[in-house]
Amino acid sequence: MEVKAKIKRILKLLAISAKMDLVWLLRDTKYALTGIASDMISNLSTVSAVYLIALRFNGIGGLNTDEILFMMSYSTITTGLFIMFGSGNNIHISRIIGRGQLEHLFMQPLSLKMQLFTNGFCPFTGGGNFLVGCIMLIISVRRLSLSITLGWLLSLIIYILATMTIIVARSYLVSTAAFYAPVAAEEISMTAIDGTWLLSTFPLSGMPAFLQVSLLTILPEGLMAWFPSLCLLGKTPLHFSKYYPLAFALILSLITSYIFRKGMNYYVKKGSNRYVPYGFRR
């Protein structure tokens, strides 16, 4: 019963965020449309760079152009979801911590988790890339003549959720530094997410094994699109288990949870040196 009430509350909060997003779109249409355009252009330029190379060379490392398109569609969908759920810096959490804005969340009569999960939802102005990604996915699936079953669709959703979990967990993990060094680490989540964006679109097929393994473990960019795409195409690479992204997401989340809590404990005792009585960001 409690779980049901919680889910209902989350949906209500998401609806409030969505409503505010719609109001913004209607009231400041020019700005909102520019925002949608900028998100789409930004993502398309990144994925098209790889796709153009594939077109010019008839594929990359054993993957044909349609398989590359499939991979790019996966990448675009995750980028779309990231933008759709992360417009309030709730995924770029080091900004909230570093700027002393976490105090603002403490004052609300809601748990921190619930606020962070729901307050960045912007389906109207942030859904552009998700839609483009879905269209790209349909085109690539048709070109590859993949047989779509319920099981395959569930796998797609689970892989996307695992990728999103890895993105969020990694961002929160590195953002813990902002509890201790708010000024220097304010933008560290930006480095962790946006700085590796281009790398996450690289098809790693054909690269040396040491590089592939490094990009699936130390810096998990291979899990952002390449590995899950190949799993969905039935070509799981490197003799890894197809459950590897899920295991990685789980382990990373547990580590992040432990370290982030330590940072929070430090923060609630010391406070933020950037918070001033008339606002924030000293």
Add this chain to the structure above:
Amino acid sequence: MSKYMKTARMSYLEKTNGGIIYLLPDIMIKIFTLIPLIYLWRVVMSSGAQVGMSMSQMLTYTYISALLSDMMVVKTAASGWLSEGVLMKLYGRPISVLGQLIAQTMGAWFPMLLLFSLPMVFVAPLIGVNLMPASPWFLPSLLLCISLGFAIDILFACLSIKLRNMSWLISRIRAAIVSLLSGTIIPISLLPYGIGVIMKYQPFACLGGSPLSIYVGSADPENVILLQLIWNMILWPVALLVFKKSQEGIVSYGG
């Protein structure tokens, strides 16, 4: 001139104020992007497709592009400073606003040049990348590329002034367009369907892609430099005129 040198030095020191350790994430990301990119091109070029560039040229192109990335496509802090209220402060100092902007931008390049580019020069032979330039005309071309980069950046800053609070969005659109059209990620000549033939005459192609193609010897220096000169001669007067007119429209808030 010494005022500008001091400004550049301040900018350099500002980057390292928190300690070099805080630059490490950026350096690591650069290294972790560059090395896979080199191997990606190795995989792509080993397909044997004839694209007018050898694998060795392509690897050098990619490597130098990464080492000199700040210079390939110049980005000043003008757009960001507009929304953060910093740009207004520049008017309170007894030196040219554009001069300060240029000095601060160039000063900020040094930490990465010293901590990333220089060490990576020594790593290059270990991963089979030859860094010998094919022509000495690379240097004048690089200077023209930097000069044009500042002119284009000033024009984008003016667009931010005009559109008020859209600086972040403009910055994203600009980064996306420039990264593709400047040839710093994919050489323009490698674009499919003959797009490269048309694209090589647009101003963004005179940014990073031009000195890089001279560096690896895949383009004729005379033509490339001539085109760079023409775009500099067109865009600098336009940038100065538009900036002069835009100054009155600067609205600043935040901080």
